[in-house]
Amino acid sequence: MSLPKTAYILLWYPLPSETFIFREVENAKAAGMPFCVHALYGEARKHLSPQMAAVAPTVARLGARAIPRILADMAWWAVRRPVETACILATIPWRRWSCLEVAGENVFAMCAGFSLARKFLADGIEHIHAGWANGPATAAWVASRLSGIPFSFSARAGDIYPPDGALAEKMRAAAAIHTNNKANIAHLHATAPDAAAKIRQIYNSLTLTGRDVSPVHLEPPYRLLAVGRFCRTKGFDVLIDACALLARRGFPFQLTLVGAGLPLPTALIRRRIRIHGLRARVFLPGFVSHDRMSELYAATDVFIMPSVVHPSGDRDGIPNVIMEALAHRIPVVATDVCGIPEVVEDGVTGRLVAQRDPEAIANAVMALAADRQAALAMAEEGKKRVAAMFDPETNTRAILDFFGSLPRRRF
Structure with missing residues (x-):
């Protein structure tokens, strides 16, 4: 297969919280x-x-150290492509971005696109790909407009929910788009119906294979685990409320809540734990590196992913930790948000509950604890499903097929 020399654009790389992107890139390389x-x-x-x-x-x-070079490259393009440069500067910064942070990211990405366009031409880049639909795709779009090199991008979760101020335009300009779950497809279709034919769905690859299954003792005190960034889409406040219900019912458990975030979300979680009197039951070890996660999975009876849709529309796609837990044959309780039902089918591969419902989470945990054989049977089916859907070899081949089919600039 002939594959184009491709520049892959991200905000950060590598990033510990984006192991799925790291695996996608490194497997493909x-x-x-x-x-x-x-x-x-x-x-x-x-x-x-x-x-x-x-x-x-x-x-x-x-980064910030490149700002002088970026400004010089913007001037360089203003001389060589004055009309296109003026059009970019007169339109992109003034889109209706959802907040100042998003606006700032996209304006910087736009400026960075001028430098990237010049470098990509010098390096003989044949195709540009952005790993996210927000700032990285804005940079890819600008670089493509200036250089004539075709671009594509990935659409995943918070980068398309809610759509940023230029998502529809980027979709129309892109040669192709790939998304990592089926639930995103309808959303993208509605955002830019005329770009629907460009969308291709490719699941992420498993980042932890779960070579050793968890013993899942399901004996008191039941060991619960939740993992994720402390941010608005994870629903950890709902999980703490569910734990308070379990405690009031006399259910013996310990929850390990792995993750980190900005100071305010972290402080709010700690405060909620304190208010509910759960400091002896809920443990916050902070960030745990990916290469140590298997140790935690091996000591877990039930994994919980209480994702929610934020009022802004922001949401998870399919949290990769769900696949990792199932790969270790751990019974899972998760909410019916975005692409999660593609993996967690209620009563078949786990327990699926409504979002923002602490009682439903508590009931599901207690039901799994009450019937170990049924819980293990669901976890076993979940393990098989993720092995098939998120197989690294299959999905890497799909990534290669995706890029092999894309247009490229000939030098």
Whole structure:
């Protein structure tokens, strides 16, 4: 298969919370995909796995130190493509972005696109791909408009919910779009119906294979686990409320809530734990590196993913930790948000409950604890499903097929 020399644009790379993207890129590179990765921001230095740390020096980065070069490149393009430069500067910054943070990200990405366009031409890049539909896709779009190199992008979760101020335009301009769950397809169709034919669905690859299944003792005290960034889509406040219900019912449990986030969300979670009197039952170990997660899965009876849709529309796609838990044959309780029902089918591969319903979560946990054989049977079916849907070899081949079919610039 002939594969285009492709520049892959991200905000950060590698990023410990984006192991699925790291695996997508590195698996494809190992299979022969000529990716060169460009990060719009600087280097994320904390919590990198050994493999991530080894890859980090190979990434081309912009960040604040590149601002003088970006401004010089914008002037360079203004001389050579004055009309296109004026059109970009007169339109993109003034879109109706959802908030100042999103606006700032996209304006910087737009400016970065001028530098990337010049570098991509010099490097003989044949195709541009953005790993997210927000800022990275804006940078890819601008670089494509200036250089004539075709671009594509991935559409995943919070980058398309809610749609940013230029998502429909980026979809129309892109050569192709790939998304990692089926639930996103209808949303993208509605955003830009005339770009519907460009959308292709490819699941993420498993990042932890679960070679050793969890014993799932399901004996008191029941060991519950939840994992994720402390942010508005994870629903950890609802989970703490569910734990309060379990405690009032006399259900013996311990919850390990793994993750980290900005100071305010973290403080709010700690406060909720304290108000409910759960400090002896809920443990917050902070961020745990990906290469150590198997140890936690091996000591878990029930995994809980209480995702919610934020009032803004922001939501998860399919949290990769669900697949990792099922790969370790752990019974799962999850909410019916976005693509999660594609993996967790109620009563078949786990327990699926309505979002923002602490009682439903508590009831599902108690039901799993009451019938170990039924819980293990669901977990076993879940393990089979994720092995088929998120097989690294199959999905890497699909990624290669995706890029092999795309238009490219000939030099």
